[in-house]
Amino acid sequence: MARKQISFPLYLHITLLAVVLVIVTGETLRWFGDAIPGEGEFFLLVAIATVVALLISRRIVAPLARLAQEAEAVRRFDFTDHPVVRSSVREIDTFGAAFDLMRDAVRRFLRINQQLVTETDFEKLRPWLLDKLVDIAGARGGALYLADASGALRVTALDVEGGRAKPAPELPPLSPDRLPKLLEAACQAARPLSGHLAVEELRALGLDEALARPTMLALPLRDRHDQLLGMLLLFKDEAINEASIRFIEALAASAATSLETQELVKEQKALLEATIRMIAGAIDDKSPYTGGHCARVPELTFMLARAACAQDSGPFAEFSLSDERWEQLHLAAWLHDCGKVTTPEYIVDKATKLETVHNRIHEVRTRFEVLKRDVWIDYWKGVAEGGGEPSLAQQRDALLQTLDEEFAFVARSNVGGEFLPPEQKDRLRGIGARRWQRTLDDRLGLSRDELARMQTPPTPLPVEEPLLADRPEHRIARTGAEIMPADNRWGFKMDVPEWLYDRGELHNLTISRGTLTDEDRYKINQHIVQTIKMLGELPLPRHLREVPQIAGGHHEKMDGTGYPCRLDRSQLSVEARMMAIADIFEALTAADRPYKSGKTLSEAVAIMAKMCKDAHIDPELFELFLRAGVHREYADRYLKPEQIDAVRIEDYLA
Numbered sequence: 001m002a003r004k005q006i007s008f009p010l011y012l013h014i015t016l017l018a019v020v021l022v023i024v025t026g027e028t029l030r031w032f033g034d035a036i037p038g039e040g041e042f043f044l045l046v047a048i049a050t051v052v053a054l055l056i057s058r059r060i061v062a063p064l065a066r067l068a069q070e071a072e073a074v075r076r077f078d079f080t081d082h083p084v085v086r087s088s089v090r091e092i093d094t095f096g097a098a099f100d101l102m103r104d105a106v107r108r109f110l111r112i113n114q115q116l117v118t119e120t121d122f123e124k125l126r127p128w129l130l131d132k133l134v135d136i137a138g139a140r141g142g143a144l145y146l147a148d149a150s151g152a153l154r155v156t157a158l159d160v161e162g163g164r165a166k167p168a169p170e171l172p173p174l175s176p177d178r179l180p181k182l183l184e185a186a187c188q189a190a191r192p193l194s195g196h197l198a199v200e201e202l203r204a205l206g207l208d209e210a211l212a213r214p215t216m217l218a219l220p221l222r223d224r225h226d227q228l229l230g231m232l233l234l235f236k237d238e239a240i241n242e243a244s245i246r247f248i249e250a251l252a253a254s255a256a257t258s259l260e261t262q263e264l265v266k267e268q269k270a271l272l273e274a275t276i277r278m279i280a281g282a283i284d285d286k287s288p289y290t291g292g293h294c295a296r297v298p299e300l301t302f303m304l305a306r307a308a309c310a311q312d313s314g315p316f317a318e319f320s321l322s323d324e325r326w327e328q329l330h331l332a333a334w335l336h337d338c339g340k341v342t343t344p345e346y347i348v349d350k351a352t353k354l355e356t357v358h359n360r361i362h363e364v365r366t367r368f369e370v371l372k373r374d375v376w377i378d379y380w381k382g383v384a385e386g387g388g389e390p391s392l393a394q395q396r397d398a399l400l401q402t403l404d405e406e407f408a409f410v411a412r413s414n415v416g417g418e419f420l421p422p423e424q425k426d427r428l429r430g431i432g433a434r435r436w437q438r439t440l441d442d443r444l445g446l447s448r449d450e451l452a453r454m455q456t457p458p459t460p461l462p463v464e465e466p467l468l469a470d471r472p473e474h475r476i477a478r479t480g481a482e483i484m485p486a487d488n489r490w491g492f493k494m495d496v497p498e499w500l501y502d503r504g505e506l507h508n509l510t511i512s513r514g515t516l517t518d519e520d521r522y523k524i525n526q527h528i529v530q531t532i533k534m535l536g537e538l539p540l541p542r543h544l545r546e547v548p549q550i551a552g553g554h555h556e557k558m559d560g561t562g563y564p565c566r567l568d569r570s571q572l573s574v575e576a577r578m579m580a581i582a583d584i585f586e587a588l589t590a591a592d593r594p595y596k597s598g599k600t601l602s603e604a605v606a607i608m609a610k611m612c613k614d615a616h617i618d619p620e621l622f623e624l625f626l627r628a629g630v631h632r633e634y635a636d637r638y639l640k641p642e643q644i645d646a647v648r649i650e651d652y653l654a
Helices: 010-031 037-074 092-116 123-138 181-189 199-205 242-286 288-309 323-334 339-340 361-384 391-417 422-431 448-453 503-507 517-537 545-550 574-589 601-613 618-625 632-637
Strands: 141-147 151-157 193-195 215-222 228-236 435-438 463-466 476-477 498-503
Touching: 037 476, 092 242, 092 422, 092 435, 123 151, 123 228, 123 242, 151 228, 151 422, 151 517, 181 215, 181 228, 181 339, 199 323, 215 242, 215 618, 228 242, 242 323, 242 339, 242 361, 242 517, 288 323, 288 574, 288 618, 323 517, 323 574, 361 391, 391 422, 391 476, 422 503, 498 517, 517 545, 574 601, 574 632, 601 618, 601 632, 618 632
Parallel strands: none
Antiparallel strands: 141 151, 141 228, 193 215, 215 228, 435 463, 476 498
16 A cells, blocks of 8 residues: 655755754753743744754755756656756755756657658768767767668768768778677677777778777677678777767667668668569560550659649749659659550550451451452452353452452551541441452451350351441440449549440441541550559559549540549649640650651640640640750650650640
């Protein structure tokens, strides 16, 4: 059971003790019959003794009370500077000085630890740490070694001139199994050791031979798994006292943990960067032009971002990017098309309308060849049956010429280089209505999925079929994961075609512009859906949480008609809007696409100016893009000389 204590000031204890002593003294004198003061004099003596004792006790106790207040402040982690508590009593004065040193040591320890925890620049942290340790030890200099991936110790910070520590110059690495004797002994003992290094050892370290005279403290730094993380060396003219060694050892243990954490963060960033490059490389291997796109868009985005950060007036005067936001933009830009790893390359690289895994124009050509053989067969039959050879030959040649012209027209339409008007679509349908004879079973040699799509029953052979057709088996159903619910958790709002793929020959050949059907275009656009999904699954740290939004927003439009979420300008970050401009400009000017040639600089700017008027891209960023010369800087680095022409930017900034 805890004993109950009564609060009673110390100075009253001392005063009461003094009064008791006066009374006891008086009573003792009375007992021995000595001259005894009268009653009035006795009480006066007691009163005087009380006052004197009270004054003396308060003078003695006041420093202790202040020390108690200082201790309470330390308990509350208040390390504000206060004058050193002084006292005429030597023990209290010593205690006050010791308390002040303790408070200063704890304050320094906590401040250094706070810096170790909060500093994110690993290159700045190492010389700063060495500088603090040299200062604490009162040393003339020091060196900080850290182990590299192979385990060799390399100097990462050095101070041999008595000034501030600096990042180290290139010095010979130390092999863990061939350390100088002092360092080896410290590693084996797993504690700091003092001693000297021989001149030969200093030469091997690449250090000044004059350092052989000072005392050296070697302190091994170990991680949480007791693996050697590094080595701290401190040089001092006289031996470092034990108190400083213990303080340095405690601080070094904390520093080792922080350095290990920093190394882990650095390695994780390196791993993430390598992963980014690996994904970009995979896309490059899958589709070389897409890989080039994935490398060029980040560079153009960074050019525009740097231009925005450099503005001191206008809409971007307050715009700036911290190191963390630069890291976020870097990651988002490099991964903005990572979803393309899921897009079939025969769609991404679809150079002709009939292209799937191969260009099906070859099948169409074969059918024309069959028809031409039939013309010759009919001709020879007619001759054999006694028909007029001149008229049969004329009919034959006319039909062969017609077939050649019709195939040439189909082949030109397959390229998709020009707009296909309605009358040409009608001509394609007319050509497709021609009949050709098939004598082989079209169900032989098919895969299970292909057979499952053959909905019409087998017909007796031989059979006549249209030259070009849209067959039921050309349509591939959209099932499972390809079906996007309207209430999907990502907020995607895209018009989904009924079919996953429609490979109908006329359906593809009658595409008005380009080579992509609605189904193909949706499949390509779906890469941004996959990008957002993939990046959303990554356990990104807090400062990188906007990476999916930035990477996934570069196909949105300022008027909210883009994809995949139909976000408008107010819902998009500046970085996402920058990437949209970079993505479009790169796509327009790229000369490595299999289905088009790259636009000239003026053509690309003119197209983007129209997109700006149509509220597809950010007008303020587009103006910055031109006025800051970003378009020209990019052109000089990435466009062919014949693509670079004059651009009068005022013509596009109405």
